[in-house]
Amino acid sequence: MPRSSSASRASSATSSRGKPHTVRIIGGDWKRTPLPVLDLEGLRPTPDRVRETLFNWLGQRLDGLRCLDLFAGTGALGFEAASRGAARVLMVERNAKAARQLRDVRTRLAAQSVEVVEADGLRLATGLPPRSFDIVFLDPPFGEELLPRALEATAPLVAEQGYLYVESGEPLDLDALEALAGWTMVRQGKAGAVFYHLLQRENDE
Numbered sequence: 001m002p003r004s005s006s007a008s009r010a011s012s013a014t015s016s017r018g019k020p021h022t023v024r025i026i027g028g029d030w031k032r033t034p035l036p037v038l039d040l041e042g043l044r045p046t047p048d049r050v051r052e053t054l055f056n057w058l059g060q061r062l063d064g065l066r067c068l069d070l071f072a073g074t075g076a077l078g079f080e081a082a083s084r085g086a087a088r089v090l091m092v093e094r095n096a097k098a099a100r101q102l103r104d105v106r107t108r109l110a111a112q113s114v115e116v117v118e119a120d121g122l123r124l125a126t127g128l129p130p131r132s133f134d135i136v137f138l139d140p141p142f143g144e145e146l147l148p149r150a151l152e153a154t155a156p157l158v159a160e161q162g163y164l165y166v167e168s169g170e171p172l173d174l175d176a177l178e179a180l181a182g183w184t185m186v187r188q189g190k191a192g193a194v195f196y197h198l199l200q201r202e203n204d205e
Contacts, residue, residue, distance in 0.1 A: 023076050026052055027060065028083030030109055037074050038098055045074040046139065046167065050191050054165060055084065057187050057198050058135070062086040065134040070121040070154060075102045077137040077165070082113050089114045090133075092121045122146070125153040133157050139167035151179040155201075164199040171195045 022034040023045045037045055046054075054077075063085035069078035072091035082089045091114060093099040099118035106114045117124065121140070136154045140146035147168055158164055164183070166172060171188070172195070174180045180199065188197040 023048060023074060025076075025080055025083050027055060027080065028085065030079065030083040033079075033083075033109065035074050035076055035079060035105060036101060038101060040095060040098060045076045046196075047191055047194075050167075050189070050194070050196055051076060051080055053189060054196065054198065055080065058163065060084065062135070066132065066159075067135045067137065068092070068125075068128075068133045068154070068157065069137045070125060070150065071138070071140050072102055072116070073098060073139075075105060077139075078102075078114065079105065079109070079111070081135065081137070082109075082111050086135075087113055091116045092119055092124050094118065094120050122149055122153050125150075125157065128157055130156045131159045131162075134159050134162045135165065136163070137165045142169040148177065148179070151177060155179045155183070158201050160201055160203060162201050164201070166197045166199065168195050168197070169193065172197050172199075174199075 021037045023037060025031060025033045025035065026048055061084050062081050064087045066088045067081045067086045069089060069091045072078055072093040075091055078089045078091040091102055093102055096118060099116060102116045106116055136158055138150055138154055140150045155164065174183060174185060182202050183199045184202055186198045186200050
């Protein structure tokens with residue numbers, strides 16, 4: 001999933017010998033399965049310890065849940081969710097090479113719950129039915145000022161009592177974000193330059 005505009009972070013996706021870096025699925029049916037990280041500018045997978053924290057917050061298993069990984073990148077979050085029993089994981093990635101790799105991994109894992117779509121995430125999100133996902137993973141590229149628009153596009157897609165996971169270059173201010181009216185900050189943390197947040201939609205009145 002996730003990407004940043006930082007060239008230094010992109011370069012860290014390869015080893016000192018120039019070989020592709022990998023991340024691993026950390027739990028569920030495909031635990032320890034490696035996921036390749038392409039040498040693409042701005043590609044920044046969610047770190048293992050952040051994913052471990054996130055899925056501890058979510059309760060480890062996601063059996064039967066519907067998930068959207070809107071800026072999929074490596075697919076680290078989406079495949080992690082599928083590994084933990086999610087019934088549907090829609091991965092959206094606009095980079096053709098990255099999308100092709102996601103499809104290759106899906107085939108290798110025989111991940112029938114995973115659907116990969118090569119598209120612009122914001123455009124696709126505006127056409128999806130409201131309240132059609134239980135969890136949305138949201139990590140737009142840093143530095144492109146996409147986050148407010150991404151929140152506006154994805155908040156309506158989350159079911160009542162569902163979750164929105166957000167990575168960003170600065171802490172979220174719920175009071176300053178109109179799209180997050182009616183949401184509660186469940187947990188938040190920081191790893192290096194990345195702030196990560198788990199939000200939950202409140203009950204409808």
